[in-house]
Amino acid sequence: MGRTARHEPVEPLRAMTSALPRWVAAxxxxxxxxxxxxxxxxxxxxxxxxxxxxxxxxxxLRITLAGKRPAPKDIAIIAIDDRTVSEIGTYPxxxxxxxxxxxxxxxxxAEALAVDIxxxxxxxxxxxxxxxxxxxxxxxxxxxxARVSEAEQTASAVPVVRExxxxxxxxxxxxxxxxxxxxxxxxxxxxxxxxxxxxxTGLQPSFSLKALERFSGQTPSVxxxxxxxxxxxxxxxxxxxxxxxxxxxxxxxxxxSAASLLNGDPVNLEGRLAVLGVTATAVGDxxxxxxxxxxxxVEIQATxxxxxxxGSALRRNGAIRLSDAAAALTITLLGLASVAFLPLAxxxxxxxxxxxxxxxxxIVLFGQGQWLNAALPFAASLPPVIVxxxxxxxxxxxxxxxxxxxxxxxxRFQSPKLASRVAEDPSFLADPKEQSAAMLxxxxxxxxxxxxxxxxxxTRDFLKDFHTIVVDVVSQCDGVVLDFMGDGAMLGFxxxxxxxxxxxxxxxxxxxxxxxxxxxxxxxxxGARISRVRVGAHVGPVVLSRLGHDRQQxxxxxxxxxxxxxRLLEVAKxxxxxxxxxxxxIHTAGMxxxxxxxxxxxxVAIRGRQQELTVGLWRSDEDPLESETPGNTG
Numbered sequence: 281m282g283r284t285a286r287h288e289p290v291e292p293l294r295a296m297t298s299a300l301p302r303w304v305a306a307x308x309x310x311x312x313x314x315x316x317x318x319x320x321x322x323x324x325x326x327x328x329x330x331x332x333x334x335x336x337x338x339x340x341l342r343i344t345l346a347g348k349r350p351a352p353k354d355i356a357i358i359a360i361d362d363r364t365v366s367e368i369g370t371y372p373x374x375x376x377x378x379x380x381x382x383x384x385x386x387x388x389x390a391e392a393l394a395v396d397i398x399x400x401x402x403x404x405x406x407x408x409x410x411x412x413x414x415x416x417x418x419x420x421x422x423x424x425x426a427r428v429s430e431a432e433q434t435a436s437a438v439p440v441v442r443e444x445x446x447x448x449x450x451x452x453x454x455x456x457x458x459x460x461x462x463x464x465x466x467x468x469x470x471x472x473x474x475x476x477x478x479x480x481t482g483l484q485p486s487f488s489l490k491a492l493e494r495f496s497g498q499t500p501s502v503x504x505x506x507x508x509x510x511x512x513x514x515x516x517x518x519x520x521x522x523x524x525x526x527x528x529x530x531x532x533x534x535x536x537s538a539a540s541l542l543n544g545d546p547v548n549l550e551g552r553l554a555v556l557g558v559t560a561t562a563v564g565d566x567x568x569x570x571x572x573x574x575x576x577x578v579e580i581q582a583t584x585x586x587x588x589x590x591g592s593a594l595r596r597n598g599a600i601r602l603s604d605a606a607a608a609l610t611i612t613l614l615g616l617a618s619v620a621f622l623p624l625a626x627x628x629x630x631x632x633x634x635x636x637x638x639x640x641x642x643i644v645l646f647g648q649g650q651w652l653n654a655a656l657p658f659a660a661s662l663p664p665v666i667v668x669x670x671x672x673x674x675x676x677x678x679x680x681x682x683x684x685x686x687x688x689x690x691x692r693f694q695s696p697k698l699a700s701r702v703a704e705d706p707s708f709l710a711d712p713k714e715q716s717a718a719m720l721x722x723x724x725x726x727x728x729x730x731x732x733x734x735x736x737x738x739t740r741d742f743l744k745d746f747h748t749i750v751v752d753v754v755s756q757c758d759g760v761v762l763d764f765m766g767d768g769a770m771l772g773f774x775x776x777x778x779x780x781x782x783x784x785x786x787x788x789x790x791x792x793x794x795x796x797x798x799x800x801x802x803x804x805x806x807g808a809r810i811s812r813v814r815v816g817a818h819v820g821p822v823v824l825s826r827l828g829h830d831r832q833q834x835x836x837x838x839x840x841x842x843x844x845x846x847r848l849l850e851v852a853k854x855x856x857x858x859x860x861x862x863x864x865x866i867h868t869a870g871m872x873x874x875x876x877x878x879x880x881x882x883x884v885a886i887r888g889r890q891q892e893l894t895v896g897l898w899r900s901d902e903d904p905l906e907s908e909t910p911g912n913t914g
Contacts, residue, residue, distance in 0.1 A: 300672050305620035308671065309613070312664030316612040319660045320605035323653060324598075326437070326518040335655035336465045338639075342646040342654070343570040348528035352590040354495070356552050357535040357582050358385060359559040364539040371563060375399075375407035377542070379414035381556070384541040386418045389550030393420040394491035394585065396460060396557035396578045399447035412454045419494035420455035422447045423487050423581075426477060428461065437519045441479040458490030460581060463521065469568050472521040473584040475507060488522065488584035495553040495589075506597065507588070514588060515597045523594035523651055524580075525587055529572035533582050535559070553589075555582045596651040604653040607638055608660035615665045619672060631665060695760040698835065701776045708776070709835060712825035717774035717837065718786030718865060719845035720759070720817040722750065722793060724801075725853070727767035730809040743767070745804075749796050757789035762837060770846075772837060775824065783819050783868035787876050790815045790859050791898070791905045798858075798900055813900070816848025818862040844893065847886045855882065857897035866896050876904055 300308075322329055358381070365371045373381075378397075385393060393415075399422055402408060415422075424446035428439040439461060446457055463472040477484045485493070492509065493499050501508045506516040517523050527533060538556075541547055557578025558564035565577035587593035611634045618627040635658060642654040702708050724746070731739040743766070750769045754761055758781070763770040771789065774782035797813045820841030826833045848860040857880075861869075866876050878896025885892050898904070 300620055300668075300675050304671060304675070305668075308620060308664065308668045309616050312612050312616045312661070312668070313609065315664055316609050316660035319656065320608055323608075323656055324601050324605055326601075331653075331655050331659045333466045334659065335653055336467060336469065336471070338642070338654040339471075339651070340469075340570040342643055343526060345643060346647055348532060348571070349592075351527040351533040352586050353534075354552055354589050355533060355582060355586050356549060356554055357531075357533055357559075357578060358538050358541065358554050358556045359535050359576075359578070360538045360557070360563075361559045362561055363537050364542070365560045365563070367539050367542075371560065375403050375411040379407070379410040381538055381541060382411070382414040382420075383417065384544075384547075385549060385554045385556070386414075388541065388547045388554075389552070390418060390554040391551050392491070392495040392553050393418055393455075394487065394494070394553065394555045394581070395420060395422045395455070396487065396555060396581050398423055398425060398445060399451050400445055402448060408448065408450060412450045415451060415454035419497075421458050421487060421490040421494050422451055422455050423460045424457045426459045426461050426479075428477075438476055438478050438483075439474050439519075441477050441484065444479070456490050456494060458485050458487035460487040460577075462580060462584075464567070467568065469570070470524055470580050472517060472523055473581075474519065474521050475516065476502060476520045486584075487581055488588060491553060491555070491581075491585045492588045495585075500588075509588065509591075512591060514591055514593060515595045517596045518598070518601075522584055522587060523596045524583055525592050525594045525649065526569055526571055526583060527586070529569075530559075530575050530579060532571070533579060533586060535579070553585065555585065557581070592649060594646075594651040595649050600650060600652060604656050607652075608657040611635065611638060611657040612661040612664065615661045616668055619665055619668045624672070624676075628669075631661075635661070695762070697760050698776060702835075709824055709826050712823055714821055714823050715774065715778050716782070716820065717772055717778060717822045717841065718782050718817060718819040719822065719837070719842050720771040720773070720786050720790060720793075720815065721768060721846050721849055722771070722797070722813070722815045723765075723768035723849055724797075724810050725812040725814060726810045730806065731767075733809070742806075745800065746797065749800055750793065753793045753796050754789055757785045757792065759785060759789055768849075770842075772822075775822075775837060783865055786817050786819065787861055787865055787869040788905060790817050790861065791903050794858050794900065795903055795905075813858060814849050814852040814860075815858065816845055816852055816860045817865055818845040818848060819865040819868050820844070840889070844886055844889065847888070848895065850887060851884050851895060852897070855880075855884075855897050856899070858900040859898040861896045861898075863894040863896065 319329070319331065323331070360373060364373075368377060382393060399411070424444055426439070426441040427443040428441060441459070444459070446452070459474075459477050461474060461477070462470045463474065465471050473486060473488050475486045475489045477486065489500060489507070496510070498510060502520055503513065506513045507520070514522070536547055555578060557576065559576040559578060566574045567577060567580055569575045614634055615631040618630045622630065638657050639654055642652040645652055730742070734742060746767070747764055747769070750764075750771070751761055754771050757773070759771050759773040760775055761769060762772050762775070773786040773789070794813050794815045801807055801810045801813070818841055820839070822837045822839040822841050824835065824837055827836045828834050844862065848862065852858065852860045861876065861878070863881075866878065869876055876896065878898060879902050880897040881894065882897060883892050883894045
């Protein structure tokens with residue numbers, strides 16, 4: 281049987297995959313999906329949350345990217361502005377002046393009028409009568425303000441009117457009324473206008489919806505899907521809320537000073553809806569919008585009316601909210617799965633690509649009037665993904681520490697060169713590899729009797745010292761220990777990678793090793809028991825391969841070179857030599873610059889081999905490297 285060099289390969293490192301245990305990954309997936317589902321449930325129900333603050337920031341970003349857009353020509357704002365107040369000299373305008381203004385609006389050709397002014401309380405009978413008469417001259421709607429509880433002033437439910445402040449009865453006889461309440465976000469920006477309110481007498485229309493009715497001459501019908509206006513349906517958010525889509529900063533909707541009408545300046549309102557309201561400084565309400573930090577309240581109302589007229593209100597309904605929820609759950613699941621099972625860098629890239637893709641989709645669809653929730657997938661996925669990332673780093677750090685300890689321990693059991701190579705390349709020698717290598721064997725003559733005399737414990741100490749010397753010397757000569765065999769050892773040069781210096785290193789190692797072991801034996805007082813140290817070496821082709829089962833393998837060096845090197849120990853015994861080198865090794869060592877001239881040269885038969893072999897023989901007192909000192913030999 282031929283000899284083989286055996287090495288247990290390192291278990292392939294799983295650095296390309298996650299170190300997370302499966303139970304941790306499963307818990308992370310379930311917990312993450314539960315968190316995402318909780319946020320999605322709140323979103324589908326329209327409940328206010330911290331996410332809304334982030335969503336408004338992203339919504340404003342989309343509005344800014346979309347830019348200003350033209351408002352419909354069917355609507356104009358008649359503004360009681362600074363000029364009007366200055367020219368009249370008082371504010372509020374008396375009702376006789378309002379009556380005159382309304383008459384001028386009708387004469388300018390207005391189709392209908394929406395008065396965003398609370399005409400509550402009585403003034404003089406004459407002025408009130410004049411205003412009522414003016415309102416009767418064209419289809420009109422007057423503003424009513426309602427008080428609703430804070431919990432009901434959201435974009436998820438029909439607001440319930442607790443108390444209303446509206447015009448005097450004579451004005452409601454002359455015109456319709458509509459509620460002007462709006463829904464703002466956490467920053468105070470109007471985002472929705474409720475189109476219906478629930479009062480003690482039933483459902484009441486909003487100011488915007490009633491203005492559309494007075495302008496179009498048709499009564500809009502509210503359905504489950506939205507509001508039907510003529511032949512089209514305007515989708516609405518939860519609780520029949522209209523999502524505002526701004527046209528631009530203040531006066532993006534054509535705004536005409538009331539002073540121009542009162543002064544008789546030519547104004548064309550033919551076929552248009554006039555929205556009358558206050559824009560004067562420090563008078564009336566103001567709101568921040570994505571385009572303007574101080575947009576008058578009348579223009580907010582006009583924006584809602586214009587959205588209904590041209591059908592450009594943002595589309596946000598139950599179906600779109602379901603799309604938001606589906607995206608949030610999908611991104612959360614894929615993000616967690618990628619972090620749990622993929623290599624870390626591709627996992628992070630994939631997750632960020634999913635978020636970036638969703639953000640890009642919300643921007644693109646916003647250009648088509650659809651309001652997808654950009655923040656929900658971020659809020660749903662980021663916390664669980666970040667927690668899982670941190671958990672994975674902890675587990676991978678623990679695994680790295682464990683592998684480092686294992687690698688350190690493995691280095692004590694086998695050649696660090698081979699251990700490092702297999703660790704770096706787990707597929708090393710998956711296919712057998714033939715290459716040239718120099719093989720060296722060493723053994724001790726008389727060891728059997730010595731071990732019987734020393735006993736197990738002292739024998740173990742003896743072998744440990746012997747093996748330490750072997751490792752130190754072979755490392756000095758750039759070789760590897762392939763196997764320890766009791767009182768012997770198998771060494772290789774050119775394993776795992778061959779070089780031109782391997783034969784010279786092997787030949788040099790033979791003499792340094794023989795001398796180091798011999799001197800150690802003499803110093804230990806065991807020269808009488810160990811009669812000789814024998815070393816044999818040969819060079820030639822070997823086959824490096826993995827042998828064994830798929831789950832348990834060993835690295836083996838096989839071939840005629842290995843067999844010949846081991847048989848040279850017998851040649852050394854038969855010819856009373858300490859070192860035996862094949863002529864092939866002597867020749868190739870000389871070619872690489874290391875000359876070894878044997879004092880004796882013989883052609884010998886090799887047991888188990890037909891062809892004879894020429895060898896060089898040295899006794900211990902014929903060391904050609906006598907002047908060279910071995911490295912630390914323990």
